[in-house]
Amino acid sequence: xxxxxxxxxxxxxxECERQLAKLLGRDCCVWTGNGTSALYLAYKLxxxxxxxxxxxxxxxxxxxxxxxxxxxxxxFCDVREEDATIDPNAVDEMxxxxxxxxxxxxxxxxxNAADVERLxxxxxxxxxxxxxxxxxxxxxxxxxxxxxxxxxxxSVVSFGYSKILDAGDGGGxxxxxxxxxxxxxxxxxxxxxxxxxxxxxxxxFKKLYYMVTELGQKDPKFFxxxxxxxxxxxxxxxxxxxxxxxxxxxxxxxxxEGEVARRIKMQxxxxxxxxxxxxVQFFCAQSGVPWRFTFRVDANRRDELLQYVRSIGFDISSWxxxxxxxxxxxxxxxxxxxxxxxKLEQExxxxxxxxxxxxxKVQLLTKQIKEFLLxxxxxxx
Numbered sequence: 434x435x436x437x438x439x440x441x442x443x444x445x446x447x448e449c450e451r452q453l454a455k456l457l458g459r460d461c462c463v464w465t466g467n468g469t470s471a472l473y474l475a476y477k478l479x480x481x482x483x484x485x486x487x488x489x490x491x492x493x494x495x496x497x498x499x500x501x502x503x504x505x506x507x508x509f510c511d512v513r514e515e516d517a518t519i520d521p522n523a524v525d526e527m528x529x530x531x532x533x534x535x536x537x538x539x540x541x542x543x544x545n546a547a548d549v550e551r552l553x554x555x556x557x558x559x560x561x562x563x564x565x566x567x568x569x570x571x572x573x574x575x576x577x578x579x580x581x582x583x584x585x586x587x588s589v590v591s592f593g594y595s596k597i598l599d600a601g602d603g604g605g606x607x608x609x610x611x612x613x614x615x616x617x618x619x620x621x622x623x624x625x626x627x628x629x630x631x632x633x634x635x636x637x638f639k640k641l642y643y644m645v646t647e648l649g650q651k652d653p654k655f656f657x658x659x660x661x662x663x664x665x666x667x668x669x670x671x672x673x674x675x676x677x678x679x680x681x682x683x684x685x686x687x688x689x690e691g692e693v694a695r696r697i698k699m700q701x702x703x704x705x706x707x708x709x710x711x712x713v714q715f716f717c718a719q720s721g722v723p724w725r726f727t728f729r730v731d732a733n734r735r736d737e738l739l740q741y742v743r744s745i746g747f748d749i750s751s752w753x754x755x756x757x758x759x760x761x762x763x764x765x766x767x768x769x770x771x772x773x774x775x776k777l778e779q780e781x782x783x784x785x786x787x788x789x790x791x792x793x794k795v796q797l798l799t800k801q802i803k804e805f806l807l808x809x810x811x812x813x814x
Contacts, residue, residue, distance in 0.1 A: 449679040452686055453590060453605045457582040461607065461614035463621055464679055466672040468568045468591025468604040469495045469502075470624055473671055474617045475564045475587040475606060476503035476536065483535030483561070487527055489519040490757050490774035492540045494642070494662070495670055496566060497756060501663035502671050508534065509757045511771045515717040517727075517781075518547035520773070521555055528559040536562040541570035541581050542753075543727040543783075544597075545718045549575070549584045562586045568604075569724035571597040572693040576720050582607060592678065595787075597692060597722060598685040603678035627672035634669045641665075646754060653768075659759040696723045699786040699795060703728075706799035710806050714780075725750075725783040732779040734806065739782070741805055747798050748785045754778045 450462040465471040476486055476499060486500045490509045500507040508531070510523035519539055528534055537556055539547040549565060556563040565585035567573065573581040582588035588607040592600040606617050628634070641662075648655035700723040707713055707728070714729040730738055735751065742749040755774040757763030768775060784798065 445680040445683060446674070446676050449603075449683050449686075450605070452683065454607060456686070456689075457580050457588060457590075457607055459583065459588065459607045460609045461611055463606040463614055463617045464674045465604040465606055465621055466624065466627060466674050467593050467602055467670070468566075468589055468596075469499045469670040470621070470672060470674075471589040471591070471604040471606040472496050472499040472538075472564070472566065473502050473624070474620050475562075475589060476500055476505050477620050478587070478613055478616060479503075479505065479535040479562055483533055485531065485534040487524060487534050487537045487561075489538065489540055489542070490755050490763075490771040491517055491753055491777055492542060492756065493753055494659075494756060494759065496538060496540065497760065498663050498666070498670055502667060505535075506533075507760055507762055509763050509766060509771065511773050512542075512777070513548075514773045514777070516545040516547075517542045517716065517777055518545055519552070521548050521551040524552060525555045525559075528555065528561060534559075534561055536564055538564045538566055539585065540566040540568075541573060541721065543716070544570045544573055544722045544724040545716055545727075546570075546573065546575055546581065546721045553584055556586075564589065568593075568596060570722055572689045573722040574720055581721070586610075587613075592682050592685070595724075597696070597724065598682070598689060599787075600678055600681040600685055602675050603682050621674060624671060624673045625668065627675065628668045631669055634666065638662075638666050638669060649758065653758055656758040656764075660761065662759075693722045695788075696786045699723070699790065699792075700726050702792060702795050703784060703786075703799060706796065707802065710803060712806050723786050726786050727781060727783050729777070729780040730782050730806070732776075735780055735782060738802065738805060742798070742802065745801060747801070748789075750783045751778075751781055752783060753781070 446464050450464050454462040485506045485508050488507055488509050489512050491512045497507050510527050511520050513520045539552050541547050553563050563585040565582050565588040567581045568591035570581045590605045592603040645658045703726040712731040755778045
């Protein structure tokens, strides 16, 4: 009986890997504990003699933490204003001037399509790896119809909290190179298992994260406290694959097409309802899949809007901050090197598109937002 259970678990992992590779049009997938662990494998497989990983200045903190876990060095470049993804021109300039960079991370932030075709050509010219991070963009497609994650040397997917498909855990490292996949699988086996106190550590991380972020906005010296985060929270973010999560993920994959269509419908509704407000700007996404409905509000109104929307019981966030000052190397580069990331961190607003929001709820929320931004008045929900 035990052997049958083990065989069933193993077959779920293998089938999940096969389905994920097929979904992205790739040859190989290695199932991992989460997206951060998958990024760890991608970074670990970069050449030791070129230890730097080039990251976008605007993104969540986990991809940066994984750089440290892999024994690499994070460096940053600015993003494009039109879609908040890494700027190919800035990438090209960085690679010309720093031969220690071994890989570029293209994050499809908010579900927007990074310019992977240009990045791929630039990376090939400079002989560095291109890594696609579609943690917020599973199911997205380029304008040529190909899937996000199909073009980089390596691709990384995640099924953790708030992702397009939320299985609670799980991730994947994906490539077309079978020999690299074998090396990745070997490294994955060496990752420690998930600790039993992960929920307590998660709560501690959230408290410290928001506290340091708030303090750093008042005085940047407090950002130096983030230098301790990689060591403090390694067991929270870097852990071995959880086989049971593979079966859960498999059960969700059949719903992906419908979930993407539903999110796009919600996005279109938000767009229609918020058109014509002078203080609102939309990203110019031509393809992709909305992780949340992300737009921009004048910096002098943004935080007021956040406070108001939360006060009437709706979800809203301002992720992500520019994280360059959260590392010694980023501080050495200087904040002035990232004007677009610094601008966007003051303007970004995220509204929910997950199944907890339907058309009626979106219309009620947008009615409140329009009234607040256009007149400064508030209305009863």
